[in-house]
Amino acid sequence: MEYVNPLTGFRVDGRRPNEMRQLKGEVGVVSRADGSALFEMGNTRVIAAVYGPREVQNRSQQVNSKEALVRCEYRMAEFSTGDRRRKPKGDRRSTEISLVIRQTMEASILTHLMPHSQIDIFVQVLQADGGTRSACINAATLALADAGIPMRDIVTSCSAGYLCSSPLLDLNYIEDSAGGPDVTVGILAKMDKVTLLQMDAKLPMDTFETVMELAIEGCKAIATYIREILLENTKQLEYRRG
Amino acid sequence: MKNQFRTDRLESKPKPRSSSTLLNPCSSSPPPPPPFCRRRRSALFTLPAAARLRAVDLANMLQSKSFVKKTKQGRVVKVVREHYLRDDIPCGAASCSSCDTAARRLGVDAAAILVVDTNVVLHQIDLLENPAIEDVVVLSVVLDEVKNKNLSVYNRIKTLCTNTARRFFVFTNEHHRDTYVKEMVGESPNDRNDRAIRVAARWYQSHLGESAKVMLITNDRDNKRKATEEGLNAETVESYVRSLAQPGLLDLVVVPSSGDVTMEDVEDLRPSKRKVIYSEHKPMSEITSGLRCGIFHQGKLRVNRYNPFEAYVGSESIGDEIIIRGRSNMNRAFDGDIVAVELLPQDQWNESKSFIADDDEDDNEEDVHLVPNSADDAPRNTNSTQSTVESSAASVSSRPVGRIVGIIKRNWNSYCGSLEPMPMPAGSGGVAHALFVSKDRRIPKIRIQTRQLGNLLNKRIVVAVDSWDVLSRYPSGHYVRTIGDIGDKETETEVVLIENDINTRPFSTQVLACLPPLPWSLSPDDLANPNRQDLRHVRVFSVDPPGCRDIDDALHCTPLPNGNFEVGVHIADVTNFVLPGTPLDEEASQRATSVYLVGQRIDMLPKPLTEDVCSLRADVERLAFSVIWEMTPDADIISSRYTKSVIKSCAAMSYVEAQARMDDSRLVDPLTVDLRNLNSLAKIMRNRRCERGALTLASAEVKFEIDSETHDPLDIGIYQIREANQMIEEFMLAANVSVAEKILKHYPLCSLLRRHPSPTKEMLEPLLRTASSVGLNLDVSSSKALADSLDNAKRDDPYFNKLIRILATRCMTQAVYFCSGDLSLSEYYHYGLASALYTHFTSPIRRYADVVVHRLLAAALDIAKLPPVFQDGPQLTGIADNLNYRHRNAQMASRASVELHTLIYFRTRPVDTEARIVKIKANGFIVFVPKFGIEGPIYLTAKGDKGADWVVDEVHQKVTKPGANISYAVLQSVMIHMEVVEPQPHRPKLQLTLL
Structure with a gap:
């Protein structure tokens, strides 16, 4: 299949290879949570809620009492995909993504400032259309910031793939299921550090580098956007305070 | 637009906040929003080459397409896809100043810009390919529909649109903000697409204004009416072509069928x-x-x-x-x-x-x-x-x-052939109906309309099929182009090439740009390369057919102090020049093989590579890929190694020369000694191979002597195989087997190998029947058994054994290339060579398979990286399939070319000769002429008579005439007369009659 039209250079949904889907972010969507956010990348829509820092609920889970315990739970809503299949909680894929998100966020949270406490991150996929992993990380970043949890930097994530001999930014579901490589990158935008790098395929080293470069560019663009949302949110808060 | 968002001021209500963040209880009334407030935040990030971020607010430029789809399991699911609309799609017109100039394709002085609809592309592709039609806008909606309906037409229109010499432009109307149309309630997809085409045409008209005339070309009556109502210029194909005033073009127009507009009722x-x-x-x-x-x-x-x-x-x-x-x-x-x-x-x-x-x-x-x-x-x-x-x-x-x-x-395809002879219709110059007879007998006659009947009657033409309705005995089609006069050698050769889908176009400039700077010579870099061994001091030589310009193999044989021999097979290092992923590589991969016709060669690689840079000619330094063995005098391989090398061949001999040297006992120069050593090794290897069960098959390959000026055949004879041929063949086989083992060891899943499936019982049936009728018992249980019984099939008749071998050869399957990951190890077997593994490594100049194998071997030796193709299983299988297809076509083409020259040869030389009966029929038999390698029928009864006087004996393969005491049995020798006759003018054929 032609994922990039050879005559016009457009992808199936009308984007160019180096374009991202439409982004949308909103802070404070779950009032009970300490911090929450909704994040959309095209038709992929996820919601994140953060509780904490709060007292450790289960002491046996705590490894190091000098640092905060970060926990994460990823779930896909049963209605998030076209076919309504019952997805059992704690299946392999969800466990793996939960772990990935937890590790990525932990790298950014200043856990040593919050000893004897735990932070819970819940992410739920409302609608899945490729790149859920990245969208969840972006939503979690927004929610953590909303909860006022100290972080080294904003973590953002974006995926990129390689189809029809051209690197593609931010794969949607059709492109994702093409079976090509899917590189998911998470970075600390200002510090220019990679916190997440995943790929489950073979790719020659030099092409991999261009694909990864593209994903990093995407992450930076998302970081700019997230920063704007947060800035605006802060201004709102400031305005309300008078 | 740098990091700027357009503010959407229409939304004035601030976003509802959660109560915990409302820290100011005094503000009871909603405050006016701050200027930076946007309710909807949305951005599409573009990363252009300069990597500068650009953000566009696409609030109303995002559509979603949703449809229901049935999955393979039979479930029905709803699919929702995003659909982005944009405002940066160029129109491609040269007269337009507002669009991106880099995309300009349509002419400056275009009389009219044509917007074509789907059916025009689907049915009139032959017309569109004619250079008279230019300045065509192909909409993406049209392309998509064409792709879904007919992939071959889609590929043709794609080539048209990418050809820079033609002024065809693809306009992505489906993603343009002003031309996207949403399906209306109750509107069928067809109507919606027609509307999209009209909207796009109207957009072009308003976008270009006065500077160009936009014309919608459609054969759909309804669409044309609607377009005219909307104020568009709309024309049917026929009326547009008429307006061009080129009568020849009208033949290319497919006559519209009933549902469409007919200009004149046919x-x-x-x-x-x-x-x-x-x-x-x-x-x-x-x-x-x-x-x-x-x-x-x-x-x-x-x-x-x-x-x-x-x-x-x-x-x-x-x-x-x-x-x-x-x-x-x-x-x-x-x-x-x-x-x-x-x-x-x-x-x-x-x-x-x-x-x-x-x-x-x-x-x-x-x-x-x-x-x-x-x-x-x-x-x-x-x-x-x-x-x-x-x-x-x-x-x-x-x-x-x-x-x-x-x-x-x-x-449906286009076919080569000629018109059935017919008298000129009375009112000549008008439209005439004619019947087209394809050269391929499997294709029925095709009815066409033409305005140039007089010109076409004695020509070979190409015709495409359009439709076949229940009322008509024959399908109807249209004329595509003329090749040339019937019977003319060039014309008929071109027919052969077209029929076998062989690309004879000259190499494109992009392909030629990949060639190394000419004249090429060995550079110091090549010598400095640690992976390349300098073998220029070794006495390397090549043996090929006379006049061979593309020498891709050379040999050396050096006696070692311990009594063993160092034998090297050096193959032209084509992959040093043909790099993966380049246009040159793409082209070679498509052509897959050089095609050898009588007196003509159609190259896989451009001539400078084929005849000079890669060719291992004598006395020049050339790059090679070498397989070097140490062999005992008993031809046991002690060690083998593979390396890229630099060689300097000391002699490029023909088979005849090499044979003469070996046979001349007075010669004792080192080169001749090398040849003799190689020959004795080859004989041992050959015997060993035959013991394993390799088949010695025979075919009647003919050779022509061609007049150097007229290129007409002067003499015809059976190609003679000498010991020198067998010697070279033996070492090539050995090299191929060695390389096959090596690459399979390193890449068990993505090696390109060659296998020869064992023939099935049914396929051997004709052979067995013939053999048993003459009292010969063949054992076909294995290739070894068959080889032995073929060896034992001897009669006092000297030609008997050869004839049986020829018949056996015809029962074999074709050897095929395959990707090792697709089959299991037991299926890799090569039946004819009795080898567990086989591949092609030794002719990279003329076969693409060898190029692929060279890359695999280089990667296995860590000399080069493995190109990404090898990680893509389906693509690799696709390459192997194409190799097989092209290889078969090339064989058919060379056979057809030989056939053609035979006909030309016998045209002036009727001959009486001996022939062998190979098959018995009810009213005659098929004979084989050993001297010329020709096979044809001999009729015992007149045409129309169904052969009642002759009785066929199936068991003994015999046909007898009761009472007359005449009978003919299979393999019997008969004398025949061969002559070219012309039962119909311009339709010569070779006729065989019994003497």
Whole structure:
């Protein structure tokens, strides 16, 4: 299949290879949570809620009492995909993504400032259309910031793939299921550090580098956007305070 | 636009906040929003080459397409896809100042910009390919529809749009903000697409304004009316072509069928034929349900090469081939179509003659053919399928017979042939109807309309098929182009090339740009390369056919102090020049092989590479890929190594020269000694191979002596095989086997190998029948057994053994390339060579398979990286399939070319000669002429007479005339007369008669 039209250079949904889907972010969507956010990348829509820092609920889970315990739970809503299949909680894929998100966020949270406490991150996929992993990380970043949890930097994530001999930014579901490589990158935008790098395929080293470069560019663009949302949110808060 | 968002001021209500963040209780009324507030935040990030971020607010530029789809499991799911609209899509017109200038394709002085609809592209592609049609806008909606309906037309329009010499432009109307249309309620997808085309045409008109005239070309009456109502210029294809005032072009226009606009009602010249001849095809829904419940069977139709009224459908559902007899049962299907078949009641399975008798107008004479080299050409099956009309007395037992009820996928193509001779119609200059006869006998005659009948009658022309309705005995088509005069050597050669789908176009500039700077010479870098060994001091030489310019192999043989020999096979290092992924590589991969015709060669690689840079010519330094063995005098391989190298060949000999050197006992120079050493090693290797069960097969390859000026054949004879040929062959085989083992060890899943499947019992059946009729017992249980019994098949007749070998060769399957990951190890076996593994490594100049293998070997040696193709299984399989297809076509083309030259040769030289009977028929037999490698029929009865006086004895393969005491048996020798006759003007054919 032609994922990039050879005559016009457009992808199936009308984007160019180096374009991202439409982004949308909103802070404070779950009032009970300490911090929450909704994040959309095209038709992929996820919601994140953060509780904490709060007292450790289960002491046996705590490894190091000098640092905060970060926990994460990823779930896909049963209605998030076209076919309504019952997805059992704690299946392999969800466990793996939960772990990935937890590790990525932990790298950014200043856990040593919050000893004897735990932070819970819940992410739920409302609608899945490729790149859920990245969208969840972006939503979690927004929610953590909303909860006022100290972080080294904003973590953002974006995926990129390689189809029809051209690197593609931010794969949607059709492109994702093409079976090509899917590189998911998470970075600390200002510090220019990679916190997440995943790929489950073979790719020659030099092409991999261009694909990864593209994903990093995407992450930076998302970081700019997230920063704007947060800035605006802060201004709102400031305005309300008078 | 740098990091700027457009503010959406229409939304004035601030976003509802959660109560915990409302820290200011005093503000009871909602405060005016701060200027930076946006309710909807959305951005599409573009990362252009400069990597500067650009953000566009696309609030109303995002559409979502949603539709329902049935999955493979039969579940129905709703699919929602994003659909982005943009404002940066160029229009491609040179007169436009607002769009991106880099995308300009349409002409400055264009009389009109043509917007074509889907059916115009689908049906009039031959017209669009004509250079008279320019400045065409192809909309993406049209492209998508064409792609879904007909992939081959899609590929042709794609080539047109990418060809920089043509002014065709693809406009992505579906993603343009102003031309995207949403399906309205109750509107069919077709109507919606038609509307999209009109909207795009109107946009072009308003976008370009006065500077250009935009014209919508459509044959759809409704669409044209609507367009005119909307104020667009709309024309039918025919009226547009008329306005160009080029009468020749009109022949290319496909006559619109009933639903479309007809400019003039085509008067029907055949009123008597206006009756239903074929039954209607079943609708698709009925076919699908019929296939599911097993009433119908799906398969690809293959028409018998020797009898166009008989065809087979290989059906998986019943695991056998279904025979289709007669045109009415074939129901308008063409060779290669995917069809749905219904089985006839079992009591009708036996009648075979009645259907063929219906069609009176076709003569069923068999053409004279050169010997087919393998079973691949002949129909696969036993007696019943091999039988022609004349011999249809053969028993047809339990093979299922069916009729075609529907066509699932058409395989319509364009065909080469000529018009059936006919008198000029009275009012010449007007439209004439003519019947086109394809050179390929499997294709029925095609009715065409032409305005240039006088010009076309004695020409070879190309015709494309358009439709075939139930009222018409023949399909209708249209003229595409003229090749040249019938019988002319150049014309007929071109026909051969077209029929076998061989690309003879000169290499494009992009391809030529990949060549190294010429004249090429060895650079110090090559010598400095640690992976390249300097073997210039070694006495390397090559042996090839005389006049060979593309020398891709050379040898050396050095005695070692310990009594062993160092034997090296050096192969041209083509992959040093043909780098993966370049246009040169793409082109070579497409062509897949060089094609050798009589007196002509169509190269796979551009000439400088083929004849100079890669060719291992004498006395020049060349790059090579070498396989070097240490061998004992008993030809046991002690060690083998592989390396890239630099060689300097000291002699490029022909087989005759090499043979003469070896035979001349007075010569004791080092080169001759090397040759003799190699020859003695080769003989041992050959014996060992035969002991393992390798088959020595025979084919009657002919050789022409060509006049250097007229290029006409002067003499014809059987190609002689010498010891020197066998010597070279032996070392090439050994190198190929060595390399196959090496690459498979490193890349068990993605190696390109060559296998030769064992022939099935049915395929060997004709051979066994012939052999048993002359009292010869062949053991075919294994290749070893067959080889032994072939060796023992000796009579006092010196030619007997060769003849049996030729017959055996024809029963073999074709060897094929494959990707090692697709099959299991036991299937890798090469039957003919009795080798567990085999590949092609030794001719990279003329075969792409060898190029692939070179890359694999280089990667296995860590000299080069493995190109990404090898990680893509389906793509690799695709390459292997293309190699097989091209390889077979190349073989067919060279055989057809030899056939053509034979005809030219015998035109002026009728000859009496000896021939051997190879097959017995009801009213005659097929003979084989050993001297010229020709095969053809001899009739014992006059045409029309169904051979009642002759009796066929199937068991003894004999035909006898009771009472007259004359009989002919298979393999018997007869004297025949060969002559070229012209029963119809300009249709020469070779006729064989018994003396």
